[in-house]
Amino acid sequence: MNAREPGEPQIIAEELIKRFGTFVAVDHVNFRIGRGEIMGFLGPNGAGKSTIIRILCGLLRPSAGRALVAGIDVAADPERVRERIGYMSQKFSLYRDLNVEENLRFFGGIYRVPHNELADRMRFAIDMAGLRGREKALVSTLAGGWQQRLALGCAVLHRPPILFLDEPTSGVEPASRRRFWDLIHTLAADGVSVLVSTHYMDEAEYCHRAALINQGRLIAVGSPEELKHTALGGELLLLEGDSLGPTLAALTDAPGVLDCSVFGNALHVLVRDAARSLTELPALLEQKGLRPTRVEPIRASLEDVFVQLIAIDMAQRRQAA
């Protein structure tokens, strides 16, 4: 449950299952998203993120389980759900051969924004995107970041309480990406619930909570801090030196070492207890004639966390199979 804002959760998924033939795309997924909360769905391509979002938008029927959006059962009444949500996807959001205004007016018509409000909402969207003065520009002439913000504007013209963003920041400059996330936070502060899916693992940092999805299953949920501290199951050390190859081999089965991999010009070593390993490992390597130049603890990135979690999940599946 979200600590941000009390009240009814805006999005509820209960034992959600979706099968395509024998392929299980969504496998017993449960979560809740509250008002004004930004939830990130992270996972590799094909993990099931887009499928879940499509179910929540009423574009796909769940095979089993229940999904409630703004209190409405998605499978029972998908049309009503669509009036309460905004949707933006990476693959498509805008008509490139129409200009800014024409796009806004089109979506205004599709969402039936009342005429007396449309002008105001359009102005809001144009200002949010920073496109004042460029209303007549064809979308195809706008750079990625501008298009992205305009697409967001089109998605919120009708003031939906819930926003679905499917990989919205792919292919956009870091500065534009940050500006975009700023806008998301602004919307969330106004009470909009946002569900964002992305395959950039470190975008989880921008979210209030993140859910990691792998092969249709939710394998971890929590705030970025929670995930970094508890999910890794160990601590990370950085090790630099010559002869990385033999060093890697030596450390792979060493006591207290959970995992070891090459990273650029160094090794990342996952250990159970950093303090102990900091003294034990150099000694162990000395015995083998290897002398690292630097050994120190480093903060795990969310990517490290996710890689570990996914690897553990894969191992568990293999055992179960």
Place this chain on the structure above:
Amino acid sequence: MKETHRPIVEASGLIKRFDTVAAVDGLSFTVERGEIFGLVGPDGAGKTATMRMLAGVMQPDAGSIVIDGIDVVSDPETGKQHISYMPQRFGLYEDLTVDENIRFYADLFEVPARDREERAARLLAASGMSQFRSRLAGQLSGGMKQKLGLSCALVHTPRILLLDEPTTGVDPVSRRDFWRILYDLREEGVTIVISTAYLDEAERCNRLALLHGGRVLYCDTPAALKQHMPGAIVAISSPAGREARAAIAGLEGVGDALLVGDGVHAVVDNAVLRIPQLREALQRANVPFADIAVGEPSIEDVFIALLENGRGLQ
């Protein structure tokens, strides 16, 4: 480890225009023999155009490219005999099996028949694909397609490998496997030029060129890059991120402040000096916060800070 002093790849003054936009605008860099070199930058920075020019499938409007002593711009066909290129879409034939794909590329590169089977088996085993040999390439997962694409590029044992955004959208475990293969290749002396939009992948390379707007912002090792970070990153943990940001905005020595899930990440010129001041400002504004600590700058932080400081270093 570096046998000869001449870089194996030398690109200088590359320019490439599409309509009126210069995707590549005066790009220069060198790659040493046997290293993993990263072309790192967000989309639109000119990475793919540069890779295509290196591979000889696109002509620059100006500038020169010399690979292993060959002038690729004037003689692209000879250049193609020395490199192996893996474009962003991998170049796999979805309606052919894993085996048929590898066989096709082996024949295309005239790999001797007796070597072909042995190499194919070894490459597929290394990527854990041995049991998928008769599966259609179109039915493979993203990560497996990536590994198959790499195997096809490696079947003729090239000395120079060009990889255009091979890890985009691929699951993290496959990504790690992929880099493990690259590191093994590096041990064998293969030179690898890899482009990526994941700024954080820059740290996995020996050296990198940070691209922006078709130019090189910075070109050196990842470690040296981080030292160029002007100032430091401070992480403020607070449930009221926007209020916190508003409270510290405009303070002396405080630059960009980024809203994150659990608070604010702010750029400061001197962490030791500014942290107490930030604490004070937050308390004065009655903004609740749990902790203020020095954070590790990400490559993205460095990138943005460099951009703001002007055109960066060359």
Place this chain on the structure above:
Amino acid sequence: MKLRRLKAIAVKEVLQIWRDPRSLMIALLLPFTQMFLLGYGVNLDLKHLPVCTFDREGSQLSQDLFKHFQASQYFTIARNVQSYSQVVAAIDNADCSIAIVVPPDFSERLNDSGTASVQAIIDATDDNTANIAFGYAAAVVNGFSNDVQVSWIDRQGRPLQQVQPMVVQSRVWFNEDLESRNFIIPGLVAAIMALVGAQLTSLTISREWERGTMELLISTPVRPSELMIGKLIPYLVLGWLDAAFCLAIAALWFGVPYRGTLFALFVTTSLFLFVVLSIGYLLSVLIRSQVGASQIALLATMLPTMLLSGYIFPIDQMPPVIRDITYLIYARYYVTIVKDLFLKGSSIVELATPILFLIVYATAVMVLAAHAFRKRLD
């Protein structure tokens, strides 16, 4: 149904159509040009049919008869010949579609018995034309016959005994049963191969571009000629199978008599396949989208093949400008060849002209295609 949303969709569509020059061109220009090109080109009437005259009598009367033919808008005297073998040659070379032979005892017969016959020899490889030509010839002879009647009445004061002094006996050559099937089906085979052939290869290069595999191919040392020939060979085999199948159906199922040699058929069909396959390949090289290439392939082959190749509507009846355009329609040569092989049993030597055209065509297109393919993305 919500009007607001409907309106939004319609407005957007109008804007998009207006800004897409290709759709506009197809919608406005295409019907316009086709109407004019084909409206004039397609002509079922027969005018100025070339006639070859064989006057075996050389009398005033026979000359009068021929003058009637000349005066008719349906006929033009193309040649005078002196023997039956020359008649055969004239028809073979398509110098004339109909030969009028006046027997050596024409005037004598008319004066003696009051009836005489005129022989018309008609090239029926074009069944449509044959029937109509016969009808016109009969009409001209009737007219002449009436004139003779009148002059007799003028001179002798009485009519000839028979109402019909002259009859036309027709000998139909090359398609004795006047089976329209025998003439349509060979042409049909040619037309089908022309359409199918170009479609086969029109996708091959554009498909690789769209799927992204081309980028990798052009980064390897492979040569454009290797690429082209390597890709064409399987389609050539497929084309042979197709052609063999269609021709077998024509001969064995529909019973169209085949009079030529299998060798001639093989050689000419292979040549034609080279032409159509490389045209499809060329389109695929020039147009990087699969849908685009296959659409243009259809457009470029369908209507011209159906209407301007001589398959249904004879070329020599078309206005001169259109007739010249048909030289560019490669299907035309194969239609001629197949029809001649089936109905006339022509040899390769006799088919030299269309074969030569095909050779030139094939070479030109293949060279063009190999050159047009650039191992470059830009």
